Amino acid sequence: xxxxxIPESSLLSLGQVRSLLEWVRNExxxxxxxxxxxxxxxxxxxxxxxxxRLRFDDVTLSDDGFGELLIRGAERRRVPVAxxxxxxxxxxxxxxxxxxxxxxxxxxxGGPLASSVYRRVWKQAREEVLRPDEVAAGLGEHVAxxxxxxxxxxxxxxxxxxxxxxxxxxxxxWLAVRYPxxxxxxxxxxxxxxxxxxxxxxxxxxx
Numbered sequence: 001x002x003x004x005x006i007p008e009s010s011l012l013s014l015g016q017v018r019s020l021l022e023w024v025r026n027e028x029x030x031x032x033x034x035x036x037x038x039x040x041x042x043x044x045x046x047x048x049x050x051x052x053r054l055r056f057d058d059v060t061l062s063d064d065g066f067g068e069l070l071i072r073g074a075e076r077r078r079v080p081v082a083x084x085x086x087x088x089x090x091x092x093x094x095x096x097x098x099x100x101x102x103x104x105x106x107x108x109x110g111g112p113l114a115s116s117v118y119r120r121v122w123k124q125a126r127e128e129v130l131r132p133d134e135v136a137a138g139l140g141e142h143v144a145x146x147x148x149x150x151x152x153x154x155x156x157x158x159x160x161x162x163x164x165x166x167x168x169x170x171x172x173x174w175l176a177v178r179y180p181x182x183x184x185x186x187x188x189x190x191x192x193x194x195x196x197x198x199x200x201x202x203x204x205x206x207x
Contacts, residue, residue: 008181012140012149016130017042020140023125033105033113034121036092038146040105043085044069045150045168048143052112054104056093061086071169079167119143151175155182 025035061067067081107113122143154164161172176183
């Protein structure tokens with residue numbers, strides 16, 4: 001995983017992500033795995049390889065609208081699944097008639113969806129949805145841009161960095177290097193009255 005900082009202007013906005021996902025949903029067959037794959041990456045901050053390795057057994061979808069994905073790797077981790085993704089995965093599992101042991105996102109021959117297939121769809125989506133100058137500048141060039149956009153959104157929404165790090169399998173320091181614009185002190189609203197109260201010296205030390 002790259003540890004280079006990403007300028008804020010180089011990240012897909014939420015609006016752009018939604019437009020790209022909408023194009024994929026409308027332009028691919030409902031039996032194709034690209035749409036649920038991309039939604040999983042965009043809302044659970046998965047790397048392409050992590051998403052492709054998921055199996056039916058790694059998904060837990062509870063009745064309360066939330067769920068969980070088990071990411072298997074050098075260090076296993078569990079990623080929360082928001083209701084929006086739960087709905088997409090429930091529909092996809094039913095449509096694809098998935099069962100125990102099956103890849104969550106299978107290709108035409110039954111194995112995991114090939115990277116060449118979903119990359120081709122992603123390339124088409126970018127060319128149709130983004131402006132020519134955005135495409136030329138490389139905005140969202142790689143499908144992993146969906147993960148970057150999700151991580152940035154989590155941080156901007158106020159999810160603690162340690163929580164984002166745990167969900168995404170990185171460290172809080174990696175997040176600070178990768179998305180420095182999410183850690184600007186000038187963007188933090190400090191409760192100075194509470195901070196003053198917390199840091200106040202006891203009376204015997206004030207003189």
